[in-house]
Amino acid sequence: MFRRRSPEDEQAPRASTALLDEQQRDPQAPKGRPTPKRSEAQSARRKSATTPTDRKSAAKQAREARRVDLAKQREALAGGDERYLPARDKGPVRRFVRDYVDSRYRVAEFFLPLAVVILILSIVGSLQNLSLLLWLVVIVGIVVDSIVTVVLLRRQLRTRFPDKNTKGTTAYALMRSLQMRRLRLPKPQVGRGSNR
Incomplete structure (x- = not known):
C-alpha cells in the first residue's frame, strides 16, 4: 500500500495512456474531447444562422418553411408525386x-x-x-x-x-x-x- 513503485509499474500506465491517445475517436462521441468553454460555445451558437435569435424571425422562418411544404404538397396533389403527398x-x-x-x-x-x-x-x-x-x-x-x-x-x-x-x-x-x-x-x- 505505501511501498515504492518499481520502474515496470510506472511504465504500464504510461503505455496505456499512449495507446488510448493513438486510438481514433468518433468526433460525434460525447466523451473523448474537452468540454468547450462557455464563451466558445456561445460564439459557435451565434454563428449558426439556422436558429433565429428572436421570436419574430423564428415565426417568419416557420411560416416560410410551412409555405414551401404546402407548395410541394400542392404540386404533388396535382401531379401525383408520392414523395410529397399527405400521409x-x-x-x-x-x-x-x-x-x-x-x-x-x-x-x-x-x-x-x-x-x-x-x-x-x-x-x-x-x-x-x-x-x-x-x-x-x-x-x-x-x-x-x-x-x-x-x-x-x-x-x-x-x-x-x-x-x-x-x-x-x-x-x-x-x-x-x-x-x-x-x-x-x-x-x-x-x-x-x-x-x-
Whole structure:
C-alpha cells in the first residue's frame, strides 16, 4: 500500500495512456474531447444562422418553411408525386384505391349537379312531385353504387394486397367517389374504363 513503485509499474500506465491517445475517436462521441468553454460555445451558437435569435424571425422562418411544404404538397396533389403527398394519400394501397375509383363512372360524383337540377325542379310548383322522386332515385342509386364499390374493392384489395394494412380504404374510396372527377385531389392518373 505505501511501498515504492518499481520502474515496470510506472511504465504500464504510461503505455496505456499512449495507446488510448493513438486510438481514433468518433468526433460525434460525447466523451473523448474537452468540454468547450462557455464563451466558445456561445460564439459557435451565434454563428449558426439556422436558429433565429428572436421570436419574430423564428415565426417568419416557420411560416416560410410551412409555405414551401404546402407548395410541394400542392404540386404533388396535382401531379401525383408520392414523395410529397399527405400521409392519408401515400402508399401503393391508397394509389390502387384512387385508380380503382377513378377508372369507372360513379353515381355519387354526379350528386352535386343533380342536386342543383332537383332544387330548381322543386321551385316550380307543378314539378315538385317529380323532384321528390328524383331525390329518391339519386339517393338509392348512390347507396347501391357505394355498396357495390365497397364489396368489389375489398375483394380486389384482398387479392392484390394480402399482407398490407387496408384499414380505412373503403371510407377513402367512398369519399373520393363523392367528389366530382375534375375536383379530386390527387388528380386522377387513369382514364375511365381502364382495367382496375
